[in-house]
Amino acid sequence: MHAKALASAADEVVLDLEDAVAPEAKDEARAQVEQTLTSPEWSGRTVAVRVNGADTPQFDADLAACARLARDGFSVVLPKAEDTGTLARVAAALPDGTSVHALIETPLGLMNAAAVAQAPNVTALILGYADLAAALGRRGAENDLDRWLVAQELLLAAARTGGVEAIDGPYFRLGDPTGLAAAVTAVRELGFDGKWAIHPEQVGPINDGLAAGPDEHRWAADVQAAVAAAAASGSAVARMQGGMVDEAMVRRARRIAALPARPVPDVPATDAGDDGLTVIPVGPPYFDDLAVGDIFPAPGLTLTDGHAALHQATIGDRLRLSLDAPLYAAVTGSPGLLAHPALVCDIAIGQSTAPSGRVLGNLFYRGLACRPVAVGTTLRTSTEVVALKSSSRGRGIAALRVTTTDQDGKDVLDFWRCPLLPSRPADADGDAAPVHADDLAAVGHEVDVAALVPAGWTLAPLREEPLGPLFADLQTHRRYVVEAGETVTSAPELARLSLNLAMTHTDGSSGAHGQRLVYGGHVIGVAAAHVVRVLPDLATVLAWHSCDHLGPTFEEDLLRTTVELTRLEPLADGGLVHFRARSSAQGPADEHPRAVLDWSAVGLMP
Missing domain, CATH: 3.10.129.10 (Hotdog Thioesterase)
Structure with missing residues (x-):
């Protein structure tokens, strides 16, 4: 299992000491995690360890092990994060600068998410559907995309307020690529930065769904170039394609630029095919x-x-x-x-x-x-x-x-x-799309x-x-x-x-x-x-x-x-x-x- 995780294309591998481990096996699992992460092949891998909750007898021992494992690219996942006091306790037990990911999976945690996001060393909020569904009495709701919008928006707003990443929780139905794709598309459009996977088969679809297309990367590069050009000329206003670049565009461009590139087809839609013929897409208007x-x-x-x-x-x-x-x-x-x-x-x-x-x-x-x-x-x-x-x-x-x-x-x-x-995907060489504001109430x-x-x-x-x-x-x-x-x-x-x-x-x-x-x-x-x-x-x-x-x-x-x-x-x-x-x-x-x-x-x- 560890070998598959090491070889996967996931941005981060999370080793679990909490839900995945039986109570009688906690000490053995902690020792196994330490042995695994101190082996040479894991030295360059971005990893995290989900510790047991603050109300468990294993909490302090888990933090001590994480303190020994801490390095660049290492994070601690705190389950049921609800209050800044517990997060301060976590930060005090770890070397300075050790990243903490707060798992928001209780009603109290959701209500306090903005404060949690601003706690010491917190770099990400993660939405935990299963435990949150149980706490709210929503049986089976972790698989229902339409019933989590409020929780998703709350967590996203809290993450943006605290300047940390917003990570969506896992999609639990294995062998359901259509449902997984819909879930990834939904959270990508909401503005989430990532999504947890619970099986190697989910990693590729999640990466592809969250990646940025060539048009998005070109747009982000144009925004950043416009800002750089304005700074070089001493201008306080950056312009692109006839419009002003505002701070919201700069933040969005920064997030898009950090995303991996989405794979593109071998034959571009408007390029010449292998037979020399020009390929012309036929489709409806944008x-x-x-x-x-x-x-x-x-x-x-x-x-x-x-x-x-x-x-x-x-x-x-x-x-x-x-x-x-x-x-x-x-x-x-x-x-x-x-x-x-x-x-x-x-x-x-x-x-x-x-x-x-x-x-x-x-x-x-x-x-x-x-x-x-x-x-x-x-x-x-x-x-x-x-x-x-x-x-x-x-x-x-x-x-x-x-x-x-x-x-x-x-x-x-x-x-x-x-x-x-x-709208038509952004074109680096094209004009800015017109903005329409007709009154639909008169329709x-x-x-x-x-x-x-x-x-x-x-x-x-x-x-x-x-x-x-x-x-x-x-x-x-x-x-x-x-x-x-x-x-x-x-x-x-x-x-x-x-x-x-x-x-x-x-x-x-x-x-x-x-x-x-x-x-x-x-x-x-x-x-x-x-x-x-x-x-x-x-x-x-x-x-x-x-x-x-x-x-x-x-x-x-x-x-x-x-x-x-x-x-x-x-x-x-x-x-x-x-x-x-x-x-x-x-x-x-x-x-x-x-x-x-x-x-x-x-x-x-x-």
Whole structure:
């Protein structure tokens, strides 16, 4: 085991005297660690020893051994670090300058992390998930990335306040490269400096995930060069690419410059290949490639029985007019079947993804109006960039106005959606990316739902053999809990069916989570199917007031939905039902569900 650790690519090897050692073997383990670290092959290795806690009988003996082992590149890891008094005791027992890494793994330690970071000789804070989860009563939570953001932010802020490194704790699921990659990506984007590994198989992926790319290193070098040039000229202001270099940029550049270089492909994306041909990458635009007023057309798509069948098999909806041709004819006066409104929206959203193929997440939809159409209709969609707002960490939000017509040019859909997109990687020779600050609060408008009610429809056939409550039976201020969940399957297939170009839905390496992200329309479609469980005689959905994606959804997640009826508007025939559907997702390894969707819409009821 020690030989593997010595040969690993880890920045530091931690030898454990605490959790990994049985109580009766503590003395033997301490002697073994001393013997190992005093051998010649370990003399140049950066190492640390995790000692037993301050409340244990082994603590003083462990510190004495560490004092004998102390040298350049040696650190002590203090478990359950909670107070500066204990850290002062550690510092007093060690030679001057011996580095101490404080393991934050108790609620008190988390609350005192800022003080701990400023204690003598502390050079790093480490987040200890397992013990912290146990202390907080979070069973299994150490494997749930979405439940640690507050703790991560607290530790990171404390580390930055104290000027020490912030190290994320280990990922405990071995043999799960996708989950590990997602965990590394998440903490890298938060700003952590490193992450613990508990097995040699994790070291490479962690190093690769935390490394800096060539563009980042070039940017950091440019910042440092600009600062040096300003100092040499006696100027108090450093400039780069037409902008001023501030202290935050200098600190970020210093951290990036200290990171190892991420491996680059053997053949650069825009260089000549082995055959002499120029390699040209084909992909969607970045955020900073977009400009307000840009318009993106898309191929038309004729809705067929095949589209309807695959959509129904994927979503499991039971909307009657999409299933029963005689009933549809009786209600509408025309032969055929209703194209499910969720399918129509899915196609239109997919047709609108030319400017958002690099989407990290679609944040929300506003003001969606949907005219009912039949299977056989051809949908043609145009997408316009109407607003842009720069965000943090090299990202931006694009507001897109999406309009869909049928083969005769009649309006079918009109809505706004706002995807979060990455900016183009920094280019040492390029201009600084423009900063956009458009007001996204102005995106969307109120929908005149009454104008969307089909004039030629009669809802009496739906009332003749009702499957559930009719409009006259409904009441507001009710919350319906749909007991049967829906497991997400065929997610990439639905994305392809709808012409969706967003890479994250079919290529797990392109997104921010290290795995494929389920298309948001898929989640909305399942929520619509759950609404039909509550309102089985619903004729169709005519409009969305709003739709907010609250978190990511992944393949095999179990979706559950609650439905509230918020307003009822009587019509001459039936009425309009305003509802709010809220969905949660729970993966196979998740102990608790997470909120993923908040959708407010309007349906037509008999």
